[in-house]
Amino acid sequence: MVTRLDEKNYFNLLADKVREIAIRPVKLMEVCGTHTMAIGKAGIRRVLPPEVELISGPGCPVCVTADSDIDAFMRLAENEQVILATYGDMVRVPGTKGSLAELKAQGADVRVVYSALEALAFARSEAAREVIFLGVGFETTAPATAHAIKIAKHESLSNFSVYNLHKTVPEPLRVLASDKTTKIDGFILPGHVSVIIGEYPYYFLAEEFGAAGAIAGFEPPEIMAAILKLVKDVNAGVPTISNLYRKVVRPGGNVVAQELLDEIFAHTDAEWRGLGTIPDSGLAIRQEYGAFDAAKKFNIERRSVKLHPGCRCGDILKGIIKPHQCPLFNGRCTPENPIGPCMVSSEGTCAAYYLYREN
Amino acid sequence: MCLGVPSKVVSIGEGHFTGEVDVMGNIKRVSMILVPGAQVGDRVLIHAGQAISVISDEEADASLAVWEELIHGYQA
Numbered sequence A: 001m002v003t004r005l006d007e008k009n010y011f012n013l014l015a016d017k018v019r020e021i022a023i024r025p026v027k028l029m030e031v032c033g034t035h036t037m038a039i040g041k042a043g044i045r046r047v048l049p050p051e052v053e054l055i056s057g058p059g060c061p062v063c064v065t066a067d068s069d070i071d072a073f074m075r076l077a078e079n080e081q082v083i084l085a086t087y088g089d090m091v092r093v094p095g096t097k098g099s100l101a102e103l104k105a106q107g108a109d110v111r112v113v114y115s116a117l118e119a120l121a122f123a124r125s126e127a128a129r130e131v132i133f134l135g136v137g138f139e140t141t142a143p144a145t146a147h148a149i150k151i152a153k154h155e156s157l158s159n160f161s162v163y164n165l166h167k168t169v170p171e172p173l174r175v176l177a178s179d180k181t182t183k184i185d186g187f188i189l190p191g192h193v194s195v196i197i198g199e200y201p202y203y204f205l206a207e208e209f210g211a212a213g214a215i216a217g218f219e220p221p222e223i224m225a226a227i228l229k230l231v232k233d234v235n236a237g238v239p240t241i242s243n244l245y246r247k248v249v250r251p252g253g254n255v256v257a258q259e260l261l262d263e264i265f266a267h268t269d270a271e272w273r274g275l276g277t278i279p280d281s282g283l284a285i286r287q288e289y290g291a292f293d294a295a296k297k298f299n300i301e302r303r304s305v306k307l308h309p310g311c312r313c314g315d316i317l318k319g320i321i322k323p324h325q326c327p328l329f330n331g332r333c334t335p336e337n338p339i340g341p342c343m344v345s346s347e348g349t350c351a352a353y354y355l356y357r358e359n
Numbered sequence B: 001m002c003l004g005v006p007s008k009v010v011s012i013g014e015g016h017f018t019g020e021v022d023v024m025g026n027i028k029r030v031s032m033i034l035v036p037g038a039q040v041g042d043r044v045l046i047h048a049g050q051a052i053s054v055i056s057d058e059e060a061d062a063s064l065a066v067w068e069e070l071i072h073g074y075q076a
Ligand code: SF4
Pocket: A310, A311, A312, A313, A314, A316, A323, A326, A327, A328, A329, A330, A333, A334, A338, A339, A340, A341, A342, A343, A344, A350
């Protein structure tokens, strides 16, 4: 058993070693929003030497949702026939006419769920109404949505559908790795996405772009170990992809989950806040399951809108600026009164920096 | 929505579709379809109502050796 005391000791020892060996500037990106939060909470930026810079990446599903998609699901929620089920983080995202929470206060039926599977239960018990689940998230939440769609087909539930915004992680990493303006030396790779996809989908980072990668857990020493490994790789000039979260991440990932995703979804281009349209980075519901695709069922068109003028969330997601460089940060934009999605989500970079007073 | 929660499997339903897990004293029913190898007593990682991985205690303990190697290994 690794005890709390071990963890604290090792955190300090690992941090000491990072300070000892950091000899030149190293730019690392923590891809995942849950890592951003954990890094803030553990005060990791404060103990790193000045040579090691940690920038926060696009791994917060709420934050990367495009304005056009927010606008589209808000329109769905306005329909009186509709029960819109979604994860808690989505209900406070500001849209053109306020957030889902505000629509709910005006009478819309918006329900917070922990899983797509819960939304199915509403569809069974309220047959006269349409239950639409907002499918957001990466490879970690997508299997639950896929499973719900599969069950809905099996049970011939005609009043269940998904407004599907699921996205995948490796494709935006390719965009970030090939960006010459923010040259990233290494990536702290998302632990739970990796549970599903495994190690192999990241190999291109090292092979094609010379960037190192380390799959990391979420405890402070686990994150610090990943940072140390990345700094070592960069120093040695041998970028590798390492798995430091072996207790749950198998090299090939979760094959059952991969097969389920493949059965229900096909890769498609998707729009990301800040990063634009990224080829093959979205999961679209396959033709055979088209009856459960809310966008098709309700003929929802995505129109181009700009919801938050002044919000720099997009630049933050690419690691170009830090939250305090946004003029609205901690003034007009706070977690109580968020202007942009990076402040709304409990995994958002602006929210993390606000909460843990980071610079 | 992205938080993964470790928990212990207390029962597995027929056909291994669902199971009950103990999350810090609360019993919750979750989908077990993604962890066909999971058994009662195993610790699993829960995400969005699904168990997505069986936690390997050997690998968890091996982390200490990995950290040692990172701290004391000769490669700088
Ligand atoms: S502080 Fe608010 S307005 Fe500024 S980038 Fe972050 S979310 Fe957008």
